[in-house]
Amino acid sequence: MRVAELSRRSGVSVASIKYYLREGLLPPGELTSPNQAHYDEEHLRRLRLVRALLDVGGLTVAGARDVLATVDDEQVDLHVALGTAQDAVMASVQPVEDDASVRAEKVVADLVARRGWRVSENNAGRRAAVDVLATLDRLGGDQVVGLLDVYAEAMEAVGDREVAAVVDRDEREGSVERVVVGIVLGGALIAALRGMAQESASARRVGPSGER
Amino acid sequence: MRVAELSRRSGVSVASIKYYLREGLLPPGELTSPNQAHYDEEHLRRLRLVRALLDVGGLTVAGARDVLATVDDEQVDLHVALGTAQDAVMASVQPVEDDASVRAEKVVADLVARRGWRVSENNAGRRAAVDVLATLDRLGGDQVVGLLDVYAEAMEAVGDREVAAVVDRDEREGSVERVVVGIVLGGALIAALRGMAQESASARRVGPSGER
Structure with missing residues (x-):
């Protein structure tokens, strides 16, 4: 055509x-x-x-290009594909070294230890978590800090089931695209469901007048 | 200066x-x-x-402008602020009416009924969830569909605790910015923690050789 x-x-x-x-x-x-x-x-x-x-998925053009190059690479390992997709969905920020970032790194390291997570220092999510917490600290806010373990527990269940779904399938053919699309669209779906759950919780707590 | x-x-x-x-x-x-x-x-x-x-937060310039206008509006109701922040963090897509979108709407309506959620038809998250599922359907994928209830359960716990944190605080002064920033940065933090949890689950299931 x-x-x-x-x-x-x-x-x-x-x-x-x-x-x-x-x-x-x-x-x-x-x-x-x-x-x-x-x-x-x-x-x-x-x-x-x-x-x-x-x-x-909300990727940038550069992020989409990286993801598509991974999908097209027949030699690519599934872990590399996972990393590329994660890099693309995380907001990437120029890291700033200040008191706020030092405090944020400590908060994230404590969280990892507390939950017994096996996460490398250069995991894209770990770097992004430090950025978010340091940013909030610089803004003088703490509203997300009190929810850190709530978020971590929810994502622990999600990450475990996501990885299980990939491992159980154990297929090589087409699996890189499958995994990458799952990471990207799964993230968008989680954000969407959060919005729905917030409205629902708000309606329940505040009553019918609280509905938008 | x-x-x-x-x-x-x-x-x-x-x-x-x-x-x-x-x-x-x-x-x-x-x-x-x-x-x-x-x-x-x-x-x-x-x-x-x-x-x-x-x-x-990964907002577009237009999304950030809407959010900041809400923060600056002293008359704004907290529910409206919540809606504006949700609109800004959701990927907004031109809705397409086809078989895939009809199926996706049914999947989302079933989910809402199954979980007893109180979510209006025009909730930004609901529209975004339909978009994600319809997009995946058009791509011929189903990898996220099997995880829908896992995601929903995780976000139910998150949404409930987020709303509780706002309601319990019950402060008007400065709370709009607080809530809006919490929605936007909380979403980025959830995405980051998902990436960490995925690597951890992968390392645990596949063993040390699975570490990146």
Whole structure:
């Protein structure tokens, strides 16, 4: 199909398709003449994946490019794929070395010890947790600190079941894309369910007048 | 202080500060001459909040503008503030009406009924959950569907404790910013802890060789 049909079938504008081609998110079509390219079903599928990562997963273009390179790499190890997907979904901040970051590192190290987690120093989530807590400290806030163990306990259950679902399946074929998409869209789903649960808890605690 | 000092003390480039001024994220300084403005401690604090929302919370500029307008509105109701913060942290997607979205709406409605949640049809999280599930359906994946109740149970505990923390505090003064920042940074912290818990579960299940 030509780019116009690819646009019609995917619902993605031609301008966006050309942008994704330039950014290397979408592989080039087959040239049928010097200024006309032909796209196939694989392009359509890839375009849907690109939009899922960007729009629903909230990844940056650079993050999506890294994730897609991992999906395309047939030699990639599942742990590396997991790490790449985690890097892409975490907000990456230029680390600042100050009192707040030192305190935040201590809070996170204590949490890891308290829960008996096996987490390396360079885990993307660990770095992101330090950034969040240091940022909050710099803003003079503490509202998330009291919920740290509530969050950790919830994510312990989630992480365990997520990893179990991947390990139990034990398939190599197609599993990298499966895992990566699960990490990215799972994160968006968790955020969505949190919003639903907050409204529900608010309605229950404050009563019917509390409904929005 | 002048913009150069504001930049030095905040670690934010002058170009970024000027961008935030143009976009209305940062209120203008006091003009001390036609082309020189004076900024105070309140600007420094606001700049830190802007960066927290954008870099750590992962909000878009438009999302941050909405959130900051809510924080600045002294008349705003806490429920409206909660809704604005939720809207900003959810990926917003142009809804598509197709078989996948109809199926996803049914899955979410069943989940809400099964868990006895009180969630309105226009809750930002509910719309986002439908988007995620419909997107996954269109990609031919189901990896997140089997974890839906695991995620929901985890977020039920989180949402309940988050709302309890706000209600128990029962303060009006400063509480809108407190709640909004808690929603945004809490979401980033949950994502970070998920990444840590995944690595820990992976190391435990696969053994030391599974560590990255």
